[in-house]
Structures are given as C-alpha cells and as structure tokens.
Amino acid sequence: MIPPEFDYVAPETLEEALGALRDGGEDAKILAGGHSLVPLMKLRLAAPTLLVDIRKVPGLSGMQRDDGQWRIGALTRHVDLQNNADLGPVQQAAITIADQQVRNRGTIGGALAHGDPASDLPTVLVACEGTVTVTGGEGTREVAGTELFQDYLTTAVGAGEVITEVRVPNFDAWGSAYVKFTRRAEDWAMVGVCAMVKKAADGSCEDVRIALTNMGSTPLRASAAEAALRGQGLDAGSIASAAEQAAEGTEPPGDLNATPDYKRHLARVLTRRALEEAAA
Numbered sequence: 493m494i495p496p497e498f499d500y501v502a503p504e505t506l507e508e509a510l511g512a513l514r515d516g517g518e519d520a521k522i523l524a525g526g527h528s529l530v531p532l533m534k535l536r537l538a539a540p541t542l543l544v545d546i547r548k549v550p551g552l553s554g555m556q557r558d559d560g561q562w563r564i565g566a567l568t569r570h571v572d573l574q575n576n577a578d579l580g581p582v583q584q585a586a587i588t589i590a591d592q593q594v595r596n597r598g599t600i601g602g603a604l605a606h607g608d609p610a611s612d613l614p615t616v617l618v619a620c621e622g623t624v625t626v627t628g629g630e631g632t633r634e635v636a637g638t639e640l641f642q643d644y645l646t647t648a649v650g651a652g653e654v655i656t657e658v659r660v661p662n663f664d665a666w667g668s669a670y671v672k673f674t675r676r677a678e679d680w681a682m683v684g685v686c687a688m689v690k691k692a693a694d695g696s697c698e699d700v701r702i703a704l705t706n707m708g709s710t711p712l713r714a715s716a717a718e719a720a721l722r723g724q725g726l727d728a729g730s731i732a733s734a735a736e737q738a739a740e741g742t743e744p745p746g747d748l749n750a751t752p753d754y755k756r757h758l759a760r761v762l763t764r765r766a767l768e769e770a771a772a
C-alpha cells in the first residue's frame with residue numbers, strides 16, 4: 493500500500509505545468525483529485541516518477557453557461573456537478589459516483605482522462621456529444637467524446653497534455669436520466685445507462701441518445717435502440733421494444749460480478765428504466 497518514490501511539483505500556471513510535464517517526459521503524471529491515480533500507485537499498478545499537481549493552476553475550476561453550452565473547468569469536483577440541477581445528466585451521474593468523500597475530491601477532468609469504462613461521467617460525455625479542450629506543447633485542440641475514449645484506460649490525451657475544459661450542450665430541450673446497477677451501494681457500475689430524450693410537439697420522440705457504462709472497453713452508444721425509438725411514441729410499449737435492442741453489437745467482458753449475458757440483460761432493463769425516466 494506504499495507507492496514507489498516520486499517527485500512532486502505544484503506549479504501555479506498552466507505554462508509551468510506544461511513545462512514540468514515536458515521535462516518529466518513519459519513518466520510524469522498530472523495529479524488532480526488523486527482518487528484514481530493514487531490508489532493505482534499504492535497498488536503499484538502505476539509508478540510515475542513525477543507528479544504535477546495542477547490544483548494551484550488558476551482558471552481550471554467552475555462552470556458557466558455560454559452560447560448554448562456549458563463550459564466546465566477540468567478541476568471542477570464531482571460535488572459541484574452534483575449540486576447544479578441545470579446540468580441534467582451530468583448532475584444525475586455525478587450523484588451516483590461513490591460516496592461523498594470521493595465526490596469531494598474527484599474532478600471531471602480526472603474522471604475523463606482516466607478513461608475507465610466503468611466510470612460514470614465518460615458515458616454522459618458520449619451521450620450528450622460533448623467535447624474536451626486539451627492543451628499541450630503543440631497548442632490547444634478540441635476532442636469529441638467519441639474520439640476521446642480509445643480503449644480500456646486509454647484516451648486521446650497525450651503524455652504532455654492537460655484537459656483544461658469540458659463542453660457539453662445545455663440540456664434545456666431534453667429529459668434525461670442516469671441509472672446504474674451496483675452490487676453494493678456506492679460501488680462502480682456493473683452496468684450503467686445514460687438516456688436523453690427530446691420530445692416533439694405531439695409528444696413523440698424527436699431525438700434520443702443512449703450511452704452505456706461498462707459494456708465494453710470504452711463507453712458505447714446504443715445506436716440500435718436509439719434508431720428504434722426515434723420518431724416513435726414515448727409510450728411504455730415503444731420504450732420497452734426499443735430497450736430490447738440496447739445490448740446490440742456489444743461484447744462486454746465478464747468479471748467477478750457479472751457474466752457477459754447478465755450484463756447484456758442489465759443493459760436492456762436499465763435502458764428501459766432510464767428511457768422511462770427521461771421521457772417523463
């Protein structure tokens with residue numbers, strides 16, 4: 493439970509942080525809330541030689557509505573997301589993360605950069621078609637959620653790069669829900685589902701987005717279920733029939749808690765529940 497030795501710096505500007513990352517090379521790691529990285533170090537599954545703590549870098553926390561979207565600083569903690577009801581599925585997912593102690597420290601940028609398919613916020617980013625702003629030595633770029641998550645614990649964020657901001661569209665026109673199934677309260681999701689529903693004037697489904705947690709090595713869109721519901725009524729029958737297709741094309745790995753078949757069953761059941769809640 494004791495990590496290998498490492499150096500530690502806490503730069504006070506983004507430029508200094510990028511410089512420290514550049515000097516530290518591939519073995520330098522950003523430290524944000526520390527609630528994914530430090531456990532990995534204690535288990536000796538990660539052994540960075542330099543930690544670059546970005547918590548003193550100004551301008552990386554907080555959120556604001558701007559031109560039809562939310563701009564959320566990468567250092568914004570789960571507790572702040574949980575307390576903002578206007579954040580729709582981002583708030584609904586943040587509430588389900590672990591316990592209050594974890595939510596008091598963990599950050600949205602850390603959760604997205606870590607790229608764990610069992611995490612909740614990556615699924616929401618994919619469902620709401622958000623982006624992250626990434627800054628490095630080569631400049632700043634915008635990365636779509638669908639391109640950010642490349643494989644298990646692998647993202648498109650390079651070694652010397654920092655996620656500075658997360659952008660998600662505002663959720664005014666959408667109903668949403670995030671539901672997850674856990675073996676014990678406050679656990680990681682065995683399977684989770686983020687559903688977003690936009691109603692047409694006649695009450696039918698104008699648009700729908702569904703994304704799945706822990707059903708593969710990255711968060712996945714349930715495209716077949718979305719196609720089955722788009723343009724249909726939002727009655728219990730239509731929702732149930734669309735939800736039957738939620739696991740289409742997925743190959744979830746089995747683990748100690750669930751076989752692949754059981755996870756597919758959970759995806760169908762949770763998608764029905766999430767769609768019902770979002771449509772209501």
Ligand SMILES: Cc1cc2nc3c(=O)[nH]c(=O)nc-3n(C[C@H](O)[C@H](O)[C@H](O)COP(=O)(O)OP(=O)(O)OC[C@H]3O[C@@H](n4cnc5c(N)ncnc54)[C@H](O)[C@@H]3O)c2cc1C
Nearest residue numbers: 522524525526527528529590598599601602605611612655
């Ligand atoms: C007991 C426990 C239970 C948990 N349960 C859940 C759960 O149910 N659901 C869930 O979603 N999560 C859960 N988590 C994870 C928690 O949400 C973490 O806080 C989060 O995944 C990582 O955020 P962090 O700020 O702590 O990142 P850190 O641990 O500091 O960093 C994680 C990784 O991201 C990199 N990084 C951090 N910030 C940036 C940045 N701005 N730019 C680029 N790279 C960056 C780091 O270098 C590191 O590789 C749990 C954690 C614990 C300890």
